[in-house]
Amino acid sequence: MSKSSFFLVKLPVISISIFLIFFIIAAYVFPGSVIEKINFSSDKYSLSHNFLSRLGGLKAGVDESNLVSALLFNSSLMLIGATLILFYRQFKEVFIEFEDDSKTLFYARLTKPVGIIAGVLFAGIGAIPYDVHLGAHGFSAKFAFTALFFLSILHSLTIYHSKSMSNRYSFGYIVFGITLLYYIYLLFFGPKISPNINYSESDLILQVIAQKSIVFTFIISIIIQVYGFKSAIKRSSDTRLAST
Numbered sequence: 518m519s520k521s522s523f524f525l526v527k528l529p530v531i532s533i534s535i536f537l538i539f540f541i542i543a544a545y546v547f548p549g550s551v552i553e554k555i556n557f558s559s560d561k562y563s564l565s566h567n568f569l570s571r572l573g574g575l576k577a578g579v580d581e582s583n584l585v586s587a588l589l590f591n592s593s594l595m596l597i598g599a600t601l602i603l604f605y606r607q608f609k610e611v612f613i614e615f616e617d618d619s620k621t622l623f624y625a626r627l628t629k630p631v632g633i634i635a636g637v638l639f640a641g642i643g644a645i646p647y648d649v650h651l652g653a654h655g656f657s658a659k660f661a662f663t664a665l666f667f668l669s670i671l672h673s674l675t676i677y678h679s680k681s682m683s684n685r686y687s688f689g690y691i692v693f694g695i696t697l698l699y700y701i702y703l704l705f706f707g708p709k710i711s712p713n714i715n716y717s718e719s720d721l722i723l724q725v726i727a728q729k730s731i732v733f734t735f736i737i738s739i740i741i742q743v744y745g746f747k748s749a750i751k752r753s754s755d756t757r758l759a760s761t
Contacts, residue, residue: 521614524607525746532600533736539593540572543586548577555718565722568710569732570658574648591643598640605632605668608675611746615681615753624675631671635664651712659704665735666701669694676745681753686745693738700731 547562550571557566572590577583609625617625638661647654669690676687707727708720 521607521611522747522750524603525611526743526750528600529604529739529743532596533739536593536597537736539589540569543572543589543593546589547572547586548581548583550577552721554715555721557718564729565725566718568725568728570642570647570654573643573646575646576648587646591646594643595640598636598638598643601636601639602633603636605629605636608632608672611750612675612679612681615679615749617679617681621675621678621680624671624678628668628671628675631664631668635661635668638664662697662701662704662731666694666697669697669738672742681749682745686742689741690738693734696734697731700727703727 544562547567549558549560550563550567551558552566557563559566562572569590571577572583572586573594574583575587577586605628609622609629612621612625638657641657642654642661645653645657673687673690673694676682676690677684703724708716708724710716710721710724
């Protein structure tokens with residue numbers, strides 16, 4: 518169980534902690550931004566007007582370097598992507614260790630590749646800053662969240678059918694999936710925010726706040742799942758010890 522405990526419990530906690538710490542530092546050292554289309558300027562990172570990926574840009578302005586912030590934010594985002602990959606590589610294995618039924622293993626088997634794809638796409642957001650290749654960055658962002666929606670469904674079904682984990686963990690992820698569906702709608706059909714498109718300040722604020730809300734909702738959802746796996750792994754280990 519030590520391998521499952523590391524990839525499903527310890528590593529996510531470490532990675533999320535690093536991401537949050539690096540986010541705070543990156544936001545603190547961010548030199549500010551100017552958005553001429555809406556006549557907005559700030560000498561610091563704006564929670565309401567700057568996307569998270571703005572922290573990952575190599576430049577904050579035409580000639581202003583953002584290298585420190587970019588290194589911190591992009592590396593932490595790639596770490597989150599790698600953690601998702603490793604988490605879902607071990608996802609099916611832990612239910613085998615739990616000796617769960619065939620239906621649980623079926624959904625776990627489907628969940629695994631979708632989780633790995635989501636991890637690759639999240640790592641891609643950090644690996645390709647928006648000011649290096651906007652198209653590739655945007656593709657990674659849109660489809661990372663789309664993959665995450667399907668992942669939330671399959672993950673929830675696995676937990677729901679598992680005899681080793683409480684159904685409350687599946688319901689929590691379902692709520693996250695419903696919230697995520699609204700954000701995906703905003704991504705594809707909501708106000709477009711792009712250098713080549715005119716948009717209003719309210720359009721920008723809507724997309725920025727929605728992005729931050731779903732990212733931090735995702736973090737909370739993962740922490741809840743980690744707690745569920747920690748409890749299930751401990752129970753399974755205790756049962757094995759008691760039977761020996």
